[in-house]
Structure formats: structure tokens, C-alpha cells
Amino acid sequence: MAENAAKRLKTDNGGVAIGTHNGHFHADEALAVYMLRQHVPTYAGAQLVRTRDPKLLDECHTVVDVGGEYEPARNRYDHHQRTFGTTFPERATKLSSAGLVYMHFGRGIIGRRLGQPEDSEQVGMVWRKIYESFIEALDAHDNGISAYDPAGIAAAGLQKKFSDGGFTLGAMVGRLNPNWNDPIPADPAAAQAAEDGRFELASQRIGEEFDRDLDYFTKAWLPAREVVAEAFGARQEYDGEGRIVVLKRQSAPWKDHLYNLEDQQPEAGKVLYVLYPEKPTPDAKWRIQCVPQTKDSFQSRKPLPEAWRGFRDAELDGISGVSGSVFVHAAGFIGGNKTFEGALAMAKKALV
Structure with missing residues (x-):
């Protein structure tokens, strides 16, 4: 699998490559990759390299969710290292790779959509709202943070009355991983290509949900602010x-x-x-x-x-x-x- 990643890097012809880990994929890196490739001009058409080989990751322009480094100046956005504790401004949830990429690139994404400077009040309003309504749940899911304090729930004697099916954004992406007993191609390159194909599907799927939120909050939610403010006054x-x-x-x-x-x-x-x-x-x-x-x-x-x-x-x-x-x-x-x-x-x- 490392050999396959190396070949893809060599055929990149000088373009931008985004590195992330191979193996079982999650919603956070699937969305992080999507946001970069679809919404940040630098990464338009960027190549994806899924590997855990440090030498191959070093050759990538940007690395998300692997590598043990959070260094924005070097385009490194991992959150698994023991010393990591970064959160979104005024929020308490530790970031995942989705939150990191959104925190650093989200204002630009929204600013381009609205045709406004990144530091405008309206851009900041939507930037915070999309984090709270969409991205934060992915950060919490990937970091194992419950929406409610488990000790408090236990102390109150609360129990779920029924199963909600566990159909969260994270679960939606997780279902696109191969089953444990699915056949795997014997050729390592073919196996990695098949796995990468599933990841691309997952990245596109959760990206579609992100785009729906982006469209809603820029085209409907934000214009409603003026309507409600007028009525409130x-x-x-x-x-x-x-x-x-x-x-x-x-x-x-x-x-x-x-x-x-x-x-x-x-x-x-x-x-x-x-x-x-x-x-x-x-x-x-x-x-x-x-x-x-x-x-x-x-x-x-x-x-x-x-x-x-x-x-x-x-x-x-x-x-x-x-x-x-x-x-x-x-x-x-x-x-x-x-x-x-x-x-x-x-x-x-x-x-x-």
C-alpha cells in the first residue's frame, strides 16, 4: 500500500497533494478533505494520498488527521497527539481534523460564498453558526465526547426509551467502510485503490451535507436576520x-x-x-x-x-x-x- 501511495505522489506533476491515513476512515477527515478540495482554491483538483508512511506524508503539501502534528504554518492538522487540546473560539469541544480545517479555512469558504471579507460581521456569524450546528458534532464524535454528561445521566437514573438507530453524521460515513468479512483484493495496490474509492464516496457524501448547510445558512438563515430584527423592533x-x-x-x-x-x-x-x-x-x-x-x-x-x-x-x-x-x-x-x-x-x- 505504501508503494501505491508513492507512485501516486510521483505522478502528481508538481500539484498539491493532501495526505491522510489509510485504513478505517471517519467523518472528520472525510469532511476535512472535502472542504479543502471543493472550497479552497489552493486545493482545487488536489491529489489524495492515504497512507501512514511518515516519509510519504512529509512529501504532501497538507496532512490531515495523521502525523501527530498540529502546525498550521506547515499545513499539518492532526489532533491525536497527547498534548493537543485546541477548541473552536468560545466552544469547549476538542477539535478533530474537521474542526481544525474549518477553523482555519471556514471564514474564507463563507466569505467567498457571500462575496464579503473574511473578517466581516456576517461572515463571522455564519462561521460560528455552521460550527455549532454541524462541525462540532463531528469533533465530539471523533474525540469520544458525549452530548450529555454520562455521570449526570446515570445519577438521574435516565434511560433511553428506544433506539434512535445511531444514525448520526459519523455513523453515515462509518457505514461506507467495508464490512469485516468483505473480500479484499490480494494485490496491495488494488486493495488500497478499493479502500480509497470508498473513502472518496464517503468524503463526497458528507460533503454534500456540508454544502446543504452552507447554502442554507448563507442563502436563507442569514437573510432572515434582517426580517426578524425588523419584527423584533x-x-x-x-x-x-x-x-x-x-x-x-x-x-x-x-x-x-x-x-x-x-x-x-x-x-x-x-x-x-x-x-x-x-x-x-x-x-x-x-x-x-x-x-x-x-x-x-x-x-x-x-x-x-x-x-x-x-x-x-x-x-x-x-x-x-x-x-x-x-x-x-x-x-x-x-x-x-x-x-x-x-x-x-x-x-x-x-x-x-
């Missing part, structure tokens, strides 16, 4: 205490931005309900959604009244005293009305 038009926010034009991703705006203006109090049209047309029905206690929580700060829950249409009109009612979910976290005026009336009644 006008919230006292509907309630003197600012507990109702209205997204006038259409629904937009609002939770992250709302929590951030509240943190920036704690004196303004907490928002309880967000109103928005189902679609951007004059005849659209309106939704009233309760703000969760936290972004991923199923618990609302103030659920819609218990007496309304699970009812619809005319029956709900009679119970709520608001005409045009469409529904209130049985869990009380969302409801609907045929008009904005009706949804606002529901929100005001629910405040009491």
Missing part, C-alpha cells in the same frame, strides 16, 4: 410588553435570531408568540407559534390555552371566542387562523 405595536412578534411578509427562520436579539437586549423582556403568514400572498392563513424555552425544546415559554388544544374550525371559534380559527395543536405549541387579525386576537387572549 416593532413588537410593541402589538403588545405593550413586546411579547408578540409579527413576521409580516412571510415565515423565515426566526428562532436563532430571536434568541440572539433577546440576549442583546435583555431589558426588553421575552417574546412569547411569533405570528407569520403561511405563504406570501394576500389571502394566506396565519400561524401563531409559541416560542420554545430553548431552540430544541418541546416546552413552550407559554403554550396556547389548554382549553383550545386539539380543536378546529367552528368548534374552536366557540371555545376561544375568536372567529376564523383553523386549529390549535394538541400539544399547544402552534395554532392557526384565517386572518392576521384573528391570529393576533388569539395571541392576545393567550397572553392573559
Whole structure:
């Protein structure tokens, strides 16, 4: 296998080569390689060399997830050495090769996508958000860090009620490794080529998920910031205490931005309900959604009244005293009305 890697280096014709380890592959180096090759101009068309041979790795322009070195000046991005403890700014999770590459190259990736300088506020906002929503889970998985403190869970006597199938980003990549009893070509070069082919598939697969996140946060999430900020600034038009926010034009991703705006203006109090049209047309029905206690929580700060829950249409009109009612979910976290005026009336009644 080392011979095969050496031949590939010799036929590189002076181009850039990225080195990573061969053998069982993981999500972190699969994504690290993808980000470099697909999103950093220096590495466009870069050759991949999968080996643990130090001499071959020394010949590579960049090495990720192997080699025992973290030296950005020399393009070395390993995290396995005993002395390594680097984290993303303002986060506690130790980085893997994915986090290292993203920390150093992510601003450039986002800046090019947005057409803005790397040090702009919007680039920094998306850079941090993508790390927290996507990359950090890979770092934790590769470093064996649980999302919850195992000792705390044991002390509380908590147990999983069912299996979630373990289908994480890391598991998705892991499933692309060969099975233990799959046949292996007898020729070492052919065996390495087959393994490399699987890695390329894994790198492309997780890269597609990264690209979806990149597109979402640059094209949808970031533009929503202005929409939510405008609505947040006008919230006292509907309630003197600012507990109702209205997204006038259409629904937009609002939770992250709302929590951030509240943190920036704690004196303004907490928002309880967000109103928005189902679609951007004059005849659209309106939704009233309760703000969760936290972004991923199923618990609302103030659920819609218990007496309304699970009812619809005319029956709900009679119970709520608001005409045009469409529904209130049985869990009380969302409801609907045929008009904005009706949804606002529901929100005001629910405040009491």
C-alpha cells in the first residue's frame, strides 16, 4: 500500500497533494478533505494520498488527521497527539481534523460564498453558526465526547426509551467502510485503490451535507436576520410588553435570531408568540407559534390555552371566542387562523 501511495505522489506533476491515513476512515477527515478540495482554491483538483508512511506524508503539501502534528504554518492538522487540546473560539469541544480545517479555512469558504471579507460581521456569524450546528458534532464524535454528561445521566437514573438507530453524521460515513468479512483484493495496490474509492464516496457524501448547510445558512438563515430584527423592533405595536412578534411578509427562520436579539437586549423582556403568514400572498392563513424555552425544546415559554388544544374550525371559534380559527395543536405549541387579525386576537387572549 505504501508503494501505491508513492507512485501516486510521483505522478502528481508538481500539484498539491493532501495526505491522510489509510485504513478505517471517519467523518472528520472525510469532511476535512472535502472542504479543502471543493472550497479552497489552493486545493482545487488536489491529489489524495492515504497512507501512514511518515516519509510519504512529509512529501504532501497538507496532512490531515495523521502525523501527530498540529502546525498550521506547515499545513499539518492532526489532533491525536497527547498534548493537543485546541477548541473552536468560545466552544469547549476538542477539535478533530474537521474542526481544525474549518477553523482555519471556514471564514474564507463563507466569505467567498457571500462575496464579503473574511473578517466581516456576517461572515463571522455564519462561521460560528455552521460550527455549532454541524462541525462540532463531528469533533465530539471523533474525540469520544458525549452530548450529555454520562455521570449526570446515570445519577438521574435516565434511560433511553428506544433506539434512535445511531444514525448520526459519523455513523453515515462509518457505514461506507467495508464490512469485516468483505473480500479484499490480494494485490496491495488494488486493495488500497478499493479502500480509497470508498473513502472518496464517503468524503463526497458528507460533503454534500456540508454544502446543504452552507447554502442554507448563507442563502436563507442569514437573510432572515434582517426580517426578524425588523419584527423584533416593532413588537410593541402589538403588545405593550413586546411579547408578540409579527413576521409580516412571510415565515423565515426566526428562532436563532430571536434568541440572539433577546440576549442583546435583555431589558426588553421575552417574546412569547411569533405570528407569520403561511405563504406570501394576500389571502394566506396565519400561524401563531409559541416560542420554545430553548431552540430544541418541546416546552413552550407559554403554550396556547389548554382549553383550545386539539380543536378546529367552528368548534374552536366557540371555545376561544375568536372567529376564523383553523386549529390549535394538541400539544399547544402552534395554532392557526384565517386572518392576521384573528391570529393576533388569539395571541392576545393567550397572553392573559
